Amino acid sequence: MEARFLGIAQLVDVPSAAVVVDVMRAFTVAAWAFGQGAERIVLAGSLDEALALKARHPHWVTLKDGPPAPGFDMVNSPGLLRRIDLGGRTVVQKTTAGTVGALAVKDASLVLCAGFVVAEATARMLRTHEGDGVTFVVTGEDGRAEEDLACAQYIALRASGEGTAGAAEFLRRAGRSRAAGELARGVRRGAHPDDAALCLELDRFPFAMVATVEDSLMVLRPHAVPSPSDEPSQDPTGG
Numbered sequence: 001m002e003a004r005f006l007g008i009a010q011l012v013d014v015p016s017a018a019v020v021v022d023v024m025r026a027f028t029v030a031a032w033a034f035g036q037g038a039e040r041i042v043l044a045g046s047l048d049e050a051l052a053l054k055a056r057h058p059h060w061v062t063l064k065d066g067p068p069a070p071g072f073d074m075v076n077s078p079g080l081l082r083r084i085d086l087g088g089r090t091v092v093q094k095t096t097a098g099t100v101g102a103l104a105v106k107d108a109s110l111v112l113c114a115g116f117v118v119a120e121a122t123a124r125m126l127r128t129h130e131g132d133g134v135t136f137v138v139t140g141e142d143g144r145a146e147e148d149l150a151c152a153q154y155i156a157l158r159a160s161g162e163g164t165a166g167a168a169e170f171l172r173r174a175g176r177s178r179a180a181g182e183l184a185r186g187v188r189r190g191a192h193p194d195d196a197a198l199c200l201e202l203d204r205f206p207f208a209m210v211a212t213v214e215d216s217l218m219v220l221r222p223h224a225v226p227s228p229s230d231e232p233s234q235d236p237t238g239g
């Protein structure tokens with residue numbers, strides 16, 4: 001599998017397959033939202049679009065990064081979100097980096113959104129994808145966010161099937177990133193003290209997250225990817 005790693009501003013063509021990586025915190029939050037029962041996440045292009053969707057669909061749950069704001073029900077924090085029941089709900093998410101990155105590749109034939117919490121399921125999905133290459137969108141810091149780059153490189157390695165990639169060094173790099181430091185120091189608004197640790201949980205969830213355009217909205221949904229150990233035995237004796 002040929003992999004390239006680009007920041008959002010470096011995306012000049014429509015990739016065939018794209019993995020949009022935002023470890024801290026958009027796609028860790030998205031995975032937790034699905035873990036808490038959300039049916040789908042609409043990735044909004046602007047705060048105004050998120051508010052307009054809320055006005056049309058008052059039962060949808062709006063979420064933004066930064067501090068709490070009128071019209072938004074939640075902030076972009078896995079630590080705060082993990083105790084909220086989102087059973088069957090539609091969430092609207094707007095953040096600085098992650099959702100912008102996903103919308104930048106909306107015309108790709110396959111768009112996966114990822115962080116460490118869904119790394120293995122994402123890699124497994126890439127292994128079954130037939131195509132000539134994968135573009136990893138490193139959403140933070142103009143493509144230089146260490147937590148996103150480390151996660152993208154780890155998923156690429158796992159997807160290539162080249163041996164067993166040890167995760168520890170990739171997680172260490174992410175843990176030393178500027179974003180992790182800001183979360184630890186309480187610099188980022190709308191945060192919980194556990195956020196950085198939750199963003200560094202490897203394979204917390206068994207699903208990948210696939211974004212597609214539905215009725216002109218970019219919609220993210222969980223996609224179950226069975227692990228090899230879940231697959232039925234091929235042993236003809238049934239053993």
Ligand SMILES: O=C(O)[C@H](CS(=O)(=O)O)OP(=O)(O)O
Pocket residue numbers: 022024025026027065066076095096097098099140188189
């Ligand atoms: O929520 C986040 O951590 C960031 C932006 S900020 O730190 O709140 O300004 O957004 P994301 O798009 O999830 O990187």
Ligand SMILES: [Mg+2]
Pocket residue numbers: 022023024025026097098139140179
């Ligand atoms: Mg980020």
